[in-house]
Amino acid sequence: MIRRALAGLLLLLHPFTAAAGTDIPLRIDAAYVRVGPQAKVVAGYLVAHNDSDRPVDVVAAEMPGARRIELHVSTLDGGMMRMREVEQISVPARGSLDFERTGTHFMIFYDDGPPAPGASLSLTLRYADGRTQVVPVAVRALTDDAARQDAQTP
């Protein structure tokens, strides 16, 4: 019993245990929550890389302080912008998914207002196969974000 607990503790403490194996479903880049004019609902984005041979499906997300997080996709359909809640967000095998470029986002609901720009958050991703992953998330101001998007425009 004690031995098992100790082994578990070692597993938790050892930084390579998670990174080296296949335990990490996705490599996550540039995760951020964008705060702007809204107090109750904000959008979160990231870039996910799937190094495995199977698609990886995100089915839920949680974050301390947020009341609820929904998975959403905005699509442009004949000039009409349609935003829909989706059951899952699928990252293709040996591929990547850039949330922002594909209209994909976390819709994050707050009761008492979102965190301030500059804060660091932890987002828990839940996958279809039952695995979970915690990723660090930055908080950025919308106005900085627009400047960044502009900088990327050729």
Add this chain to the structure above:
Amino acid sequence: MALRSRALLIPAVLIAAVLAFALGAALALRASAPPSVPGLLWPARTIAPFTLTDRHGQPFTLAALEGRWSFVYFGFTRCPDVCPTTLGLLKQVGQKLVDDAAFLQHGQVVLVSVDPERDTPAALDRYLGYFGPSFTGVTGRAADIAAVAREFGVVFGRVPQGDDYTVDHSASVLLVDPHGRLVAVFTPPIDSGRIAEQFRAIRAFVEAQS
């Protein structure tokens, strides 16, 4: 003498006719050949009078669009992704037009709510305060907003989403000239640098017409 003046008169009339024709053609050409600026709508489309309510609870009519350039966007404050992105980019457009006195002094961005049930003037005021005083928000009776949307060629529709709802809406940004006419429709992807350049070209063209 009479014969001589008649002989002079005929070429004079001919020359005058040719000149008048050339002038007419040049004017017609100027009016009918707008620059090839993407988004430019010419001839401009007049907007029928309307009465909505602004973020301060005051009436917002066609007169509020006159005497200034306005970027108009139909959206709503609970839209977390596309609407803040677009309004943020329109703020960037304003920053790129700092050397454009006509826009800087009187230009405005108008958010017309497609969710008037939840977007009260107070909600719009809180929301648009983030972007600054040159941003205004407009709400009103659903039927009045639908009528204004039709005038601008904008479509929107409420869509149930679980026990809540969202609103599908046109993603275009519209440009209204100081005569209160719709003169351009910018379709996505919205790019602030491109819109600022298009604005300059369109403003120069529209001002040359009047």
